[in-house]
Each structure stands twice: as C-alpha cells, then as structure tokens.
Amino acid sequence: MIKICVGIHKSDSGNILLDGEEVVFNNPVDSEKAGIRVVHQDVTRILCFNLSVEDNIFLGPNLERRGFFFLNRKKMNHQANELLKRLGIELDPKLKVGDVSPALQQLTLIARAFYLKEKIVIMDEPTTTLSSKEIDFLFRIVKKMKVEGTTFLFVSHKLNEIIEISDRITVLKDGKYVDTVKTKDVDIPALSYMMTGKSKLQEKLDAEIEFHQFQRKNVILEVNNLNSKKLKLKDISFKLYKSEILGIAGLLGSGRTELLTTLFGINSYDNGKIIFNNKLVNFKNPRQAIRSGIGLITEERNLALFNNLNLNDNIVPVIIDKLANWGWIKNKKYIELAKKYKELLEISAPSIKTSILSLSGGNQQKTLISRWLAANIKILLCDEPTKGIDVGSKVEIRRKMLDLSNHGVSIIYISSEFDELLKISDRILIISRGTIVKEFTSEEVKKLTLKNLNDVVYHYMAIDEKKEKIFIS
Numbered sequence: 001m002i003k004i005c006v007g008i009h010k011s012d013s014g015n016i017l018l019d020g021e022e023v024v025f026n027n028p029v030d031s032e033k034a035g036i037r038v039v040h041q042d043v044t045r046i047l048c049f050n051l052s053v054e055d056n057i058f059l060g061p062n063l064e065r066r067g068f069f070f071l072n073r074k075k076m077n078h079q080a081n082e083l084l085k086r087l088g089i090e091l092d093p094k095l096k097v098g099d100v101s102p103a104l105q106q107l108t109l110i111a112r113a114f115y116l117k118e119k120i121v122i123m124d125e126p127t128t129t130l131s132s133k134e135i136d137f138l139f140r141i142v143k144k145m146k147v148e149g150t151t152f153l154f155v156s157h158k159l160n161e162i163i164e165i166s167d168r169i170t171v172l173k174d175g176k177y178v179d180t181v182k183t184k185d186v187d188i189p190a191l192s193y194m195m196t197g198k199s200k201l202q203e204k205l206d207a208e209i210e211f212h213q214f215q216r217k218n219v220i221l222e223v224n225n226l227n228s229k230k231l232k233l234k235d236i237s238f239k240l241y242k243s244e245i246l247g248i249a250g251l252l253g254s255g256r257t258e259l260l261t262t263l264f265g266i267n268s269y270d271n272g273k274i275i276f277n278n279k280l281v282n283f284k285n286p287r288q289a290i291r292s293g294i295g296l297i298t299e300e301r302n303l304a305l306f307n308n309l310n311l312n313d314n315i316v317p318v319i320i321d322k323l324a325n326w327g328w329i330k331n332k333k334y335i336e337l338a339k340k341y342k343e344l345l346e347i348s349a350p351s352i353k354t355s356i357l358s359l360s361g362g363n364q365q366k367t368l369i370s371r372w373l374a375a376n377i378k379i380l381l382c383d384e385p386t387k388g389i390d391v392g393s394k395v396e397i398r399r400k401m402l403d404l405s406n407h408g409v410s411i412i413y414i415s416s417e418f419d420e421l422l423k424i425s426d427r428i429l430i431i432s433r434g435t436i437v438k439e440f441t442s443e444e445v446k447k448l449t450l451k452n453l454n455d456v457v458y459h460y461m462a463i464d465e466k467k468e469k470i471f472i473s
Helices: 028-033 053-058 073-087 102-115 132-147 159-165 188-196 201-209 256-263 286-292 311-315 317-323 331-344 361-374 391-406 418-424 442-447 450-465
Strands: 016-018 021-023 036-039 120-124 151-155 168-173 176-182 219-228 233-241 245-249 271-276 279-281 294-297 379-383 410-414 427-432 435-440
Touching: 028 036, 036 102, 053 073, 053 102, 073 102, 102 132, 132 151, 132 159, 151 159, 159 188, 168 188, 176 188, 188 391, 219 256, 233 256, 233 410, 233 435, 245 391, 245 418, 256 294, 256 379, 256 410, 286 294, 294 361, 311 317, 311 331, 311 361, 317 331, 317 361, 331 361, 361 391, 379 391, 391 410, 391 418, 418 450, 427 442, 427 450, 435 450
Parallel strands: 036 120, 120 151, 245 410, 245 427, 294 379, 379 410
Antiparallel strands: 016 021, 168 176, 219 233, 219 271, 271 279, 427 435
16 A cells, blocks of 8 residues: 555556645655655665765755765755754764664654655554664654644554554555544554454463463573674573473564574574584574574565565475475475465465465465474574564464474564563563573563563663663663
C-alpha cells in the first residue's frame, strides 16, 4: 500500500486524492515533489552510511552550494545544528550516519522530512529496532512536528504504540480494508480481533506454553570466556540445554546480535571456548555451523531471503547439495520438500512458485523457519524472529518455536519485546555492553514480571551510561 501511495508500484484501479485533488505518482520523485516522504523500515536502503548526518539531511536538489561546484559546508553545518536543536536531538551532524545508532538513523530521516517541510510523512514500522526510551523520544518528535502542521501515516504491528500515537486507526487484513475507527473508541483486544479474527489467540498460546516441559539435563552448547575486541564481546559464558528456549534480553548495542553471528561462524573471536555436543568447535564460516546442525534466523529478513526467487527456492537452499546427484538437482524431490514444509509451517501462498516478495512478513519468516526444519538442525539461533510481523503471525511463530523445542531442538531467542521473552523462555540472560550481567533461572522466570525485567535491563544500561557519552537525552 505504501509503495503504491508513493509511486513505487502502480495500482490496477482506484485513485489517490491529495488535498482533495486526484494525483498520479509515476515514481517516488513525483510523490516527494508533492510533499510526501517515507521513513522506511529498512533505513539501509535510504541513508548513505558513508556520508555524515548533515549530508543525509540535505541530500538531494536542495543542497546548500557556494558557487556551482562547491557545497557551502559552513552553512550546512549551521542549519543542521539549528534543525537538530529545534527537534531536541543531541547529535553531532558531522558524524557518519553509519557510526550512529539505528534510533539516530531514524531521526536523521525525520530531520530530513522536517527540513523539507513535508506535508505528509509515512513511517513504516519505525520502532522495530528501537528501545522503549528511544521510542518515547521518537514519539515526542512526531507530536512536535504534528503541532507544526505535518501529517503522519504510522504503520505498525505494535498495537500499544498505534493507540499511543494515533488519532484514527485503519485496519488492513490480507490486503483488504477492514475498518477505520477513532483511537479513543478502541482498545488492544478489539484491534487484535479486527486484525486476526481470533480473539483467543493469546489464551491459546499461553495454554500451550504450560505443556512445554524443559528439563535441565543435557548440555548441548557451552560457551566459556568468549572475547572479541572487534565485536566488543567480553568474557561471555553460558550453557544451553537440549530442548531449552534460552531468552536473551538486551538493548541495541548490547552485543546480542554479535554473539549469535559469532556462534554461527560469521564473525571470529579472539579467545575463549565454544563446546558443541561435547566437542570443542571454532566455526570459520556459516557452512561449518550449518553442517554441524546450527541455524540462524537473522534480524533482517532481507539478508536471508533470495528476494528474486520463488517460495520453493527459499525453502530448500540450505540442503540443496543433498538434493543433487552428480551436479544435477533432483527436481521431484526438490518440489516434494518445498510442498511438505509449506504445509507443515502453514505458509499462506497460492503455490510454491509464488514470489517470496509477494508474501507477508509473517509468511516470509515462516519460510526461513521451514528452511532450518528441512536441514534437521539441533540448535536454532533466533535474532528478533517476530520483528515487523502482525499479531497473529507472532503467535504462530512462537507456537512453532515451542513445537521445535518439544521435538528436541535447542533455541537461543533474542527479542526487543521483553513480554515475548517472558512468554516463551525457559531461562533469560541479560546482556549489556557485550557482557552477560545476569541470569534468571527457570523458577525465577515464572515469577518475573515485565516491569521487573525492564527495570533490570535499564538498570545495567544506566550503569553503562555513566561510562559512555550518549546522544539521546
């Protein structure tokens, strides 16, 4: 819908009205000229990471120039400082965008929209990579811009945020319009029902979780004193048990993703030990990890999906060598496996030949899970597996994780949504600045509240903030 609204895709029928006038956008440049700006979920496609914050703010035809060939750097820096100060963003505009946090990258796009005095700003899942503190700050900026005349279209699956920030809510389901309601007239259960048609989803999941029996017996993975100066990992030590779902809670920059990529062989480490199935291992690349029985669901789906291929080509690539005979792929077996896991994961698609890009985020994520099921893994590393997907799909994916665990797969589960960790984890580790700072045992997790978990995570963040300058206040 967003892509149609700004001219990336064409609609088959219908029309778009802007200020009461019908408009046709043939490309994103047309919509930007009309005063519409999109803050995309994936900022890596929009921002130039090798350029400074101020360069990204003024990027385009409105660059301040001194003569024909030279940029007016002094004026740009002054205007950028004034703009950021006006928005309440404490950020050095000379810093490279690639060196600042995802929150500040999002705010750089907001600052660009504010500078260009856009009529409409469309925000696509803008909070998926932000901590609660950063989300509060973003919302203050949005409310400030709203007062000054900017209209926002805020797209999100996080219903509490939708209710907090919006005046009206429009619900879409399976590409179809459901209803538009005033925010003051609706609550989260009502919205959830409108989106999924299933008012008892959460109760069903909670009931199933009670049947997840984890026994702390056989250690399948042990990490001892793992260190990486490059990744800022320090003395990481923990154990993972067979059939366990081990939650890891931490904020952005805490080292949680770096830990998983190290275990998967993407990144190397300086010293320490990784013991898998009672054997000392040091995976030099992901292929070695996969062959040993370890899979990874990355935080960004686009990094793992083959976007130009179909559903079947995205299900079986991990085991493609097992389906080949003297270099020739056994096509019949290939199709059978793809159909099997499409049905097993209940992937909603017309056929296995459907383009992966045409599927919803939830079905793309199920595709990635099916990939590792086909590979018969022993450990699944999950980095934000429910990021950017709807409420119903989140429930289904958590249920699949529980099924995997009940069938002997051990899971390390990272999520920024701490309530999700509480619902699915057997134990929870807290990571801060590359170090495991606390463990909640199975018994402690059962008694742990969302407020308690939040307080602990932010307590350690507050300790670290005394040692390191931060840019958001």
